[in-house]
Amino acid sequence: MSRDNAEDIVRRATAAFNAGRHDEAIGLCERGLAREPGEPMLSHLLAAVRFAKGEIAPARTHIETSLARRPNNVAARLLAARIARAGGEFDAALTHLDRAIALSRSAMSLSRRRARSSWPAGKRKRARPGRRSSRSSRSIRKQPQGSAGWRGRMATSRTP
Missing domain, CATH: 1.25.40 (Serine Threonine Protein Phosphatase 5, Tetratricopeptide repeat)
Known part of the structure; x- marks a missing residue:
């Protein structure tokens, strides 16, 4: 990790997070932030991981840090x-x-x-x-169906 930049750390932390290894993702992000304090990508990802774990207060702190820079x-x-x-x-x-x-x-x-x-x-x-x-984006209208509509559906839905 000595030569990794923030993007490499984010890739590895994201892979760890997606694999369910939240503690590893947190460790990677925190080590990256120790090297590059206030890095918005790392702060954002760390906020997401903390939020996924249910840690709202630390997540809020990290997302505010990210938003302060971007x-x-x-x-x-x-x-x-x-x-x-x-x-x-x-x-x-x-x-x-x-x-x-x-x-x-x-x-x-x-x-x-x-x-x-x-x-x-x-x-x-x-x-x-x-x-x-x-609601308007789901504008599916149900047309009243008479017996002709019902018979038409029955005629086309034959079972083998």
Whole structure:
């Protein structure tokens, strides 16, 4: 590890995390941060690993470090929103989601995430636009079927 740069450490830590070796991933990230303090990629990954283990306070600290260096990172904003939401800080989660929506090109899916965070926060008026958009994307209409429709389905669905 003496010659590894931050990207190599992130690759190895990500592989360890995906393999379920969370402690190894944490160790790699912490050693990398000792060499390069405040490195946003390592801080982000360490926050994700800590959050996956249910350690919300350390995860919050590391994601804030990452956002301090790269405030326009949409993925970090989304992770910060999830961490804040898990900690019961719905207003902070909404702030991170609003910033992520402003930075992202795929605002539709992010507005749905914002709606899911607004609803438990008691901000139902803010949640409705997202809820409406998610319903409209699933606009499958069920047409009333008469006996002719039923017979047609029965005729085409023969069993051998």
